[in-house]
Amino acid sequence: MNGPILQERPASSASWRVALPHSAAAVPVARALVRTALAELEHGADSDTAELLTAELVANAVEHTTGDAPIELVVELLPSGCRVEVHDPDPAPPGDLTAPATGAPDPWQEHGRGLLLIRALSSSCGHRATGSGKAVWFRLPTVPPQRRAI
Template sequence: MEEASEGAMDQSGAAQLKRRLGRADLRAVPEARRALRDLLRHWGRPGKSEIAELLTSELVTNALIHTDHDAVLTATVSPRGLRVEVRDFVGRRPRLRVPNADDGTHGRGLVLVQSLADAWGVRAHGVGKSVWFELDGGAA
């Protein structure tokens, strides 16, 4: 990972994690989880933090294996909740699909995000897109 800023606090009391993830470097997945865990140490309930780690892993993995480009992870935690965004530099939108038994463990990432996040979506950029999710700070 080339650049990282962790725990930066803004005027509203929000803390932010920002990491650039190297192309196809799947070591970034556990490193992103660890950094997010540190950021969320005093946020929400434990169940929400675990969900956030799982969903972040899914978005980071998808960006790294489906784009063959770098990606940027941004997580912002505030009194209102958590927003995690993974930006990549490929315009192709991810497809939400229901996996079947023959898919093994593949194809479930966005289904998990849709099922567990309070909100999620895809936002187009001039170059690429961001896939994001939000969790409120309440009970898991």
Template sequence: MTKRQKGPSVQLHRRLGHTDLPAVGEARCALREFLRHRSDPEETDTAELLLSELVTNALIHTRNGAAITVTSAPGRLRVEVRDFVAGQEPAPYVPNADDGTHGRGLLLVQSLADSWGVMTQALGKVVWFELTAGKPA
């Protein structure tokens, strides 16, 4: 049973600098605290993992940092990671053996999120995912 709040949505916002890779862990902690009484532990773990992947991608592949917006509404969690660099939209691909541990982030998002996508902005893009409470296993 999900422990989501009743009523209107609530949000969490964070801004991360380009060279601030340690902020990925801080963003995970902030998300965990934000979801403490709004989500079940399994959903929180999934949200933390997917947030880490998107934030890491944004910080590594852009030069202007990232902004995180998390919206929790009854039955739904939406996480958005915005970068500020125009360019090609990210797409999942199957990494090969030479890629080491790289190239799996969007595959995880595609596999674990209920929905996800990319929205282009005037400057940069937003990569987002949603988790829905109470979905069938």
């Protein structure tokens, strides 16, 4: 696995691009990387939500793609929030990411809620084709700092 590559951008922005293994081990690594990226810069995006949604994207990429090509995590911190992308080698779009599915998910099924969580908790989400497959992404806005009790 390659280490993170920090790319400085103008206007207090930064981005990380990290190759992850095509295995379930990628999920906790991706969560930790997002948590670290948001904490190191004291970024105002909700870290818990960013970790949860990142875990969903990475788990979907591992589960729904074949082969052993690495999955790539891209975290972009912007003054207005953060954008997280997960790149995988499968060009097929990720189900109903941007449009609600018809009907509620079956409460007895273990799967089927990841895209619903991403739609519900992100400020925007989507997917795009890449030269080697697709990128699935979400955005979170910055959250104002909590007021401390005196």
